[in-house]
Amino acid sequence: MFKISPLILLGIFFLGCQSTGPGTTKARNDVDALIASASAEIDAVLAGSSPTPGSSGGISSGGIEPRWVTAPESVYDRRTYISAVGYGNNRNTAERRALAALTAIFGQSIQSEAQSRIVYSEALSGGAISSASGNSDFVNLIKTSAEMDSLVGAEIKDLWFDGSGTYYAAAVMERAKTAALYRDLINTNQRLINDLTAVPEGERYTLDGLRRFQLAAAIADTNTTFLNVLRVLGDGSVGNIPVNMKTGNDYRLEIAAITKNIPIAVAVEHDQRDRIRRAFEEVLTKAGFRIGGANSPYLLTALVTIVPVDLPNNPNQFVRYVVDANLEDRRTGDLLLPFSVDGREGHLSIPEAENRAIRAAETKIKETYGPVLDAYIAQFSAAGE
Incomplete structure (x- = not known):
């Protein structure tokens, strides 16, 4: 059609x-x-x-x-x-x-x-x-x-x-x-x-x-x-x-040509060995954007939160993870694109549970942030709205 x-x-x-x-x-x-x-x-x-x-x-x-x-x-x-x-x-x-x-x-x-x-x-x-x-x-x-x-x-x-x-x-x-x-x-x-x-x-x-x-x-x-x-x-x-x-x-x-000339910086709080930052950067690079420095007009900020979860009568140790992110236009102060992933992971030890949580967050970011970003870029309001 x-x-x-x-x-x-x-x-x-x-x-x-x-x-x-x-x-x-x-x-x-x-x-x-x-x-x-x-x-x-x-x-x-x-x-x-x-x-x-x-x-x-x-x-x-x-x-x-x-x-x-x-x-x-x-x-x-x-x-x-x-x-x-x-x-x-x-x-x-x-x-x-x-x-x-x-x-x-x-x-x-x-x-x-x-x-x-x-x-x-x-x-x-x-x-x-x-x-x-x-x-x-x-x-x-x-x-x-x-x-x-x-x-x-x-x-x-x-x-x-x-x-x-x-x-x-x-x-x-x-x-x-x-x-x-x-x-x-x-x-x-x-x-x-x-x-x-x-x-x-x-x-x-x-x-x-x-x-x-x-x-x-x-x-x-x-x-x-x-x-x-x-x-x-x-x-x-x-x-x-x-x-x-x-x-x-x-x-x-x-x-x-336009995309590769738009620099986007990425900053992540409470990251582990820059794994979350690199996950976001990989998505942006695949989308054609350039990873920018401190003076970039666009900044993707993210906060990683991992907290223990008490599950009685369970021999494993569990943690809950949340990654909250936002894409900001630094020239105007606009917050353009909120994004979040979360979940729960467990293992015999807390450190390994946390490692699994970061790995799970990396996977979700790589799989889902790209489509979300594409959808945001493609959006226009209807005329007259």
Whole structure:
């Protein structure tokens, strides 16, 4: 399934604790303003698009089989339309299969990558689309499209019941009308990408700058999909698309360069032979960040606490461990990302129980901090929130 607009991609909610400092709040508000502007523009584009996929008329029943059932191009001229037929034992199945067959004409070129699907699903399930758009037809269209794996601009034009238990549906896309819709969406998306990536040099190598480029990459993925749709529609609209369009992978190369130029220092209290510090540093390094020194703009602080646990009638000695950490923007004082792991370990002696506790904490940090950090970087509030 491919995704429909930046509005969808922009609707990612903060999963963890949002930072409250003035610097990060301003950066988030700046992005929200860009999203709101683009959303309004997209609503204007889609206001004239086809309604939620559905029949343009009633369902016919019995009689002579319509020509479009076996030869849709005989009714919907190939020069004007792309069409496909689906069938099933009920109307809903027939419509879904028709839209799926129409989508299949476009092939793998319109399949977005997994991360785009995840972003879309989170936005849809979180209600970000509904809250960010006042265009109810658009909201219904994208929800139906998500369920049916269909394309924006697709609609059910004809329905027929053969009287013997089988329903038939014809799904249609009008080439010129749909091409104009996708062309406008691409241009709107591209303007938003340009705004997101117009970051002053002093703000480029920051987590906020990184997030802007992450979002730009996701929108660029969508634009690549839209561009592929235009190529299949084949009405010459591709020639009206900006020649300097970058792909999502182009922006990911820039993301890698930004990441490796963001230094993050790590400081851990009550560490044992720097084992916890090295665990955090390993995760940051794998994520592409540079381990910084005392003057780094970002500081990951952690506190290790290990206390004995009394378990009566147990021959082993037990301890409970807790590692509380936070990522801080030292320029603004924002606490960006709280993180904690804890557990209980035991052995015949307290020192060995403590050693096991540190080893367990190391493992948990290496396994869980990376995904938590990735999720934090990927988070953007929905427009208007």
